[in-house]
Amino acid sequence: MPDWLQLMLTSFWPLLRGGLIFTVPLAILSFILGLAVGLLVAVVRLFAPKPLVWVASFYVWIIRGTPLLVQLFVIFYGLPSAGILIDAFPAALIGFTLxxxxxxxxVIRAALTSISKGQWEAAYSIGMTTRQAMGRTILPQATRVALPPLGNSFISLVKDTSLAAAITVPELFQQAQRIVAVTYEPLILYIEAALIYLAFSSVLTALQSRLETQFGRYGGFLERVR
Structure with a gap:
């Protein structure tokens, strides 16, 4: 057996374990929490009083205008100088969530604004409150619109978790770095890490396609009901 193949087989489980124990949970938790934050911010920007809209807009401006790696460094390496110590995994979780x-x-704001005002008026006409209209009429339709870009965001997030290696989270990519430091075979190890990321992304892409198909059928049912 060639030495490079032996190395890939030997390092496969440590890399995969780092992905399953740290990469996947970090991506899932960050996305769920980030989605909750995103929904709140979108609703605030659409329906809240002006002062809250300005705060939400400022948050979006800051986060979208600065690199994710810098944000992680500020949280993990910068905050301790202000007396705020956060462990690596929670720091990564906070950074990715924000x-x-x-x-x-x-994405959510665009999906909500894509729903016609007639849908709101129809909900109000049968006695729904704003909260009921949002939960029963607007959000189900907006979800169908938002699903493809949200799915793409999650797949990108799984790959972006490799940045957590920079703040010592022992996820997939840092495991590859640790093995490289011992074996001095960066090409083989980094290619193997890339292939594992590719496998994760391929599975998620297939799941995303299936979800889009299911929501497409649901949307078609809604159209027939109307």
Whole structure:
């Protein structure tokens, strides 16, 4: 067996374990929390009083206008100088959540504004409150619109978690770096890490396509009901 193949087989489980224990949970938790933040920010920017709109807009402006790596460094390396110590994984979770929240808020805001005013008026005409109209009429339709870009955001997030290696989170890419430091075989190890990321992304892309198909059927049902 060639030495390079032996090295790939030997390092496969440590890399995959780093992905399963740190990369995948970090991506899932960050996306769920970021989605909640994004929904809140989108609703604030659309319906809240002006002062809150300005705060939400400032948050989106700051996060979208600065690199994610810099944000992670500020949280993990910068905050300790102000007396705020955060462990690596929570720091990464906070950084990714804030980043995802800013970007998904724009996706959600665009999806909500894409729903015609007639849908609001129809909901109000049958006695729904604004909250009921949002939950029962607007959000289900907006979800169908937002699903493709949100799916793309999640797939990108899985790959972006490699940046957490810069703040010592032992995820997939840092595991590759640690093995490289011992074996001095960066090309083989980094290609193997890339292939594992590719496998994760391929599975998620297939799941995204299936979800879009299901929501497409749901949307078609809604159109027939109307």
């Amino acid at each position: 980043n995802v929240g800013a970007y998904t808020s724009e």
